Amino acid sequence: MAVARELQSRLTKPAGSLGDLEPLSVRLSGLAGVCPPPLPEPAAVAVFAGDHGVHAQGVSPWPQEVTAQMVANFLAGGAVVNAFARQVGASVTVIDVGVATPMSGDFVAANVRRGTRDMTVEPALTRDEARAAVETGIRIAEQLISGGARCLLTGDMGIANTTPAAALIAAFTGARSAAVTGRGTGIDDATHAHKTEIVAAALALHRPDPADPLGVLATVGGLEHAALAGFILGAAAHRVPVIVDGVIAASGALAAAAFAPDTVAAMVAGHRSAEPGASVALAHLGLTPLLDLGMRLGEGSGAVLALPVVAAAVRVLHEVATFDSAGVSEK
Numbered sequence: 001m002a003v004a005r006e007l008q009s010r011l012t013k014p015a016g017s018l019g020d021l022e023p024l025s026v027r028l029s030g031l032a033g034v035c036p037p038p039l040p041e042p043a044a045v046a047v048f049a050g051d052h053g054v055h056a057q058g059v060s061p062w063p064q065e066v067t068a069q070m071v072a073n074f075l076a077g078g079a080v081v082n083a084f085a086r087q088v089g090a091s092v093t094v095i096d097v098g099v100a101t102p103m104s105g106d107f108v109a110a111n112v113r114r115g116t117r118d119m120t121v122e123p124a125l126t127r128d129e130a131r132a133a134v135e136t137g138i139r140i141a142e143q144l145i146s147g148g149a150r151c152l153l154t155g156d157m158g159i160a161n162t163t164p165a166a167a168l169i170a171a172f173t174g175a176r177s178a179a180v181t182g183r184g185t186g187i188d189d190a191t192h193a194h195k196t197e198i199v200a201a202a203l204a205l206h207r208p209d210p211a212d213p214l215g216v217l218a219t220v221g222g223l224e225h226a227a228l229a230g231f232i233l234g235a236a237a238h239r240v241p242v243i244v245d246g247v248i249a250a251s252g253a254l255a256a257a258a259f260a261p262d263t264v265a266a267m268v269a270g271h272r273s274a275e276p277g278a279s280v281a282l283a284h285l286g287l288t289p290l291l292d293l294g295m296r297l298g299e300g301s302g303a304v305l306a307l308p309v310v311a312a313a314v315r316v317l318h319e320v321a322t323f324d325s326a327g328v329s330e331k
């Protein structure tokens with residue numbers, strides 16, 4: 001990191017003129033243990049899909065079957081994340097960690113159970129189920145890295161999954177339900193008020209202990225949230241940067257940081273999701289999002305859009321001339 005900072009100071013640009021890209025390039029040098037660090041390519045998106053028992057509480061306007069239908073859409077290449085991934089040259093891998101509807105197709109089959117239990121009634125998962133999903137996330141990260149990926153991007157699909165994301169963010173940050181519960185795919189004021197109460201009720205029922213991340217994931221989390229936590233742990237363990245997408249990924253990132261605080265060093269916040277909990281989570285992690293486009297789609301869409309920004313931050317260290325080499329006068 002010291003070498004990267006010193007190199008940044010000699011490049012042909014005023015110090016600090018690349019804003020957040022400069023500390024990002026320094027951080028990625030530290031992560032890789034070399035300056036300049038490798039370009040973040042090839043890049044691989046992993047979309048973890050799951051369903052949620054809390055859907056029965058009327059927290060999302062969409063039917064649960066949409067999760068499986070969107071998995072088919074990802075596999076056919078027709079979703080937004082596919083279009084964005086083609087734009088930046090990233091691969092897309094889809095993993096079923098907990099979809100309720102039976103499916104066939106070319107996804108990674110790692111279904112732990114067909115949807116979580118309703119967290120307002122009982123723990124969403126057993127500790128063993130949560131652990132299985134975390135381990136799937138680790139395994140997917142390791143497989144993508146051993147296949148050559150030098151940057152991982154988080155993706156998620158799960159109707160109603162912004163509700164457990166809000167509960168996880170409240171549990172790990174101590175924020176109130178009202179500060180982290182948002183409108184998800186788009187709900188009216190009455191449904192939003194109801195969803196905020198559902199999150200508060202689940203937290204009051206389970207009183208999750210933030211020092212026990214597996215317990216938090218099991219009581220108020222989801223299978224894709226747990227898998228995303230593992231995916232981030234796997235990336236960090238291999239010193240590969242992981243671009244965190246929206247609010248679901250941010251809740252998984254909090255779990256990863258609770259398991260192993262050093263993993264934050266591998267995280268890059270791709271964008272600021274419109275979902276309020278995302279900003280609460282990123283602030284808790286000390287991460288500044290690269291993009292702020294008012295997006296709230298998920299699937300990994302915001303992470304994929306941020307990839308060229310991460311690549312550009314690294315490319316500066318590889319290619320930009322120094323004042324000395326280019327014969328440019330210093331101030």
Ligand SMILES: O=C(O)c1ccc[n+]([C@@H]2O[C@H](COP(=O)([O-])O)[C@@H](O)[C@H]2O)c1
Binds near residue numbers: 061184185245295
């Ligand atoms: O990534 C985000 O910040 C984000 C914000 C709002 C919605 N989503 C996506 O929308 C779905 C969950 O929304 P909901 O309203 O059903 O909880 C799920 O498939 C997420 O990927 C994702």
Ligand SMILES: Cc1cc2nc[nH]c2cc1C
Binds near residue numbers: 062066157158297
């Ligand atoms: C259509 C649709 C696409 C999505 N992609 C991620 N979450 C989604 C939710 C819906 C409803």
